[in-house]
Amino acid sequence: MRNTRWSRLVAALSTTAVLVLGAGCSETGLPVLDPTTTAGASAPAEPGSVADPTPASVTRARTALDGLTVKSIPGKDSSYERDAFGDSWSDAATGVQFARNGCDTRNDILRRDAVPGTIRTKNGTSGCKVTAGTWVSQYDGARYTNKSKIQIDHIVPLARAWASGAKRWSAARRLAFANDPDNLLAVDGSSNQSKSDKGPSAWRPPKAYQCGYAVRYIGAVSKYQLPITKSDKSALTSMLDGCRT
Known part of the structure; x- marks a missing residue:
């Protein structure tokens, strides 16, 4: 027995x-999670797309928001340097779609977020370098076919993460954060520049896209156990209240 x-x-x-x-x-x-099935955001409707949040993902975001630490965070930390998060767009993206695929993270996200069937790469459809495609920015709803108009946004900005506690992380953890698909989104360059290092209380996308932004932001800070400010929590709550679910 x-x-x-x-x-x-x-x-x-x-x-x-x-x-x-x-x-x-x-x-x-x-x-190391599959970015299409993380708790913060809903799974894309099809490979390569970024779907709108579902009622379930909004509910999870509300629960996660209630569990976040609320504290004062410096608006700017003079000790922040982009290099503290490792080489820009190294092949460090994780998840079933990306892990150790030999492609840099920027091209991984360009491929993931493009309208399905529109991507062209340097080597046909299987290469790493994305040369053309069509993207619908989740920050303004516009459709873009010029790759130069698209930038990869850190939903939770690196500088804000640094000021929130990432300055005390290991170099490996910061590299993972900077290349985490759960915290990355292909958006129009104009919106990305406007957003810069701002948090939810200082910047919001147009109302139609605030729900998705809030769900993804909460998912990222929750995953990395980062605190948020009282004003950010208020702003995120307001955006979730506007979700059409």
């Missing part, structure tokens, strides 16, 4: 190990 119980225990542990390895773990201590 003892041997039988031991065999069952080993089998159960083996199954658990397979599940954990399937999800993946990085040296940052954060789970």
Whole structure:
């Protein structure tokens, strides 16, 4: 009987190990998640698209928002440097779609967020470098076919993350954050420049896109256990209240 119980225990542990390895773990201590199924944002309707939030994802965002630490965060921290988050757009994106695929994160996100079927790359459809495509910016709703008009936004800006506590993270954790698909979105350059390093209380996209922005922002700060300010929490609550669910 003892041997039988031991065999069952080993089998159960083996199954658990397979599940954990399937999800993946990085040296940052954060789970390596498939970016299409994270708690913060809803799964895209089809590969390569960024879907609007579902009622379930909005509910999860409300719960996560209630659990966030609220504290004062400096508007600017003079010690911040972009290099503290590692090389820009290294091949550090995680998740089933991106992990160790040999492509830099910028091109990964350009491919993910493009209108399905519109992407062209340097080597046909399988290469890393995206040369053309069509994007609908989640910050202004406009359709773009000129890649030079598209920028990759850190939904939670790096400078704001730094001031919120990322300055005390390991270099590996900061690199993971800077290249995390859950915190990245292909948007129009004009909106990205306007947003800059601002948080939700200082910048919002047009009303039609505030729900998605709020859900993604909450998902990112919750995943990395970053605090938010009282005014940011108020702004995020207001945006969630405007979700059409």
